[in-house]
Amino acid sequence: MIHAADLREWRERDVVDAESHKIGVLEAVYVDTTTDEPAMATVRTGLPTRHRLVFVPLDDVIAGPDCLKVRYAKALVKQAPSIGTDDVLPADREEAIFRHYGLPYKPGTAGERQLARR
Template identity: 55%
Template sequence: MFEIEDIREWRGQSVVDAGKRRIGTLEAIYFDTATDEPSFATVTVGLPTQRKLVFVPLRGCTVGPEYLKVIYDKKQVRDAPAIGTDGELLAADEPQVFAHYELPYAAGASGERRLARR
C-alpha cells in the first residue's frame, strides 16, 4: 500500500491488474469512514465517448513507477458496479460494490456510509 499523504499524487496514473494489464486511470480514492483508511478507488474505463467509473478495492494494492497495481483481474474490475464520470455512489448501492468483490459489508454504527471520497 502507498502512503496516505501521497494519494493525491497518484490521480491520473494507470491502474493495472496482477498481470500488469492496464485497466484504466485512477480517478479518486474512497476511505472507510470507520477506520479512515483508503478502501476503494474509482478507475476511469471505457472509450472516450462512453467513459464510466468503476470501483476497485485497494486491499493488497502496490505501486510501481507510474502505476497502481490491484490484486483483481482486469475483467472483474471492468465488470464492477459503475457510476458516470460525474456521478456519485449512492449509499443504497454500496453493498453491490462489496458483493461484486465478495467482501463483507457493514454500515456504520449510526447508519452512516462506510465510504467517503477524498
C-alpha cells in the same frame, strides 16, 4: 500501508491488474469512514466519449514507478458496479460493490456509509 493522501497523488496514472493488464486511469480514492484508510478507488474506463468509473478495492495495492497495481483481475474490475464520470455513489449502491468482490460490508453503527470520497 499507503495512505489516502499518497494515493491521491497518483490521480491520472494507470491502474493495472496483477498480470499488469491496464484497467484504466485512477480517478478518485474512497476511504473507510471508520478508519480513514483507503478502501476503494474509482478507475476511469471506456472510450473517450463514453467513460465510466468502476470501483476497485485497494487492499494489497502496490505503487509502482508509473502505475498502481491492484490484486483483482481486469475482467472482474470491468464488471464491477460503476457510476458516470459526473455522478456520485448513492448510499444504497455501496453494498453491491463489496458484494461484487466478495468482501464483507459493514455500515457504521448509526447506519452511515462505509465509503467517503477523499
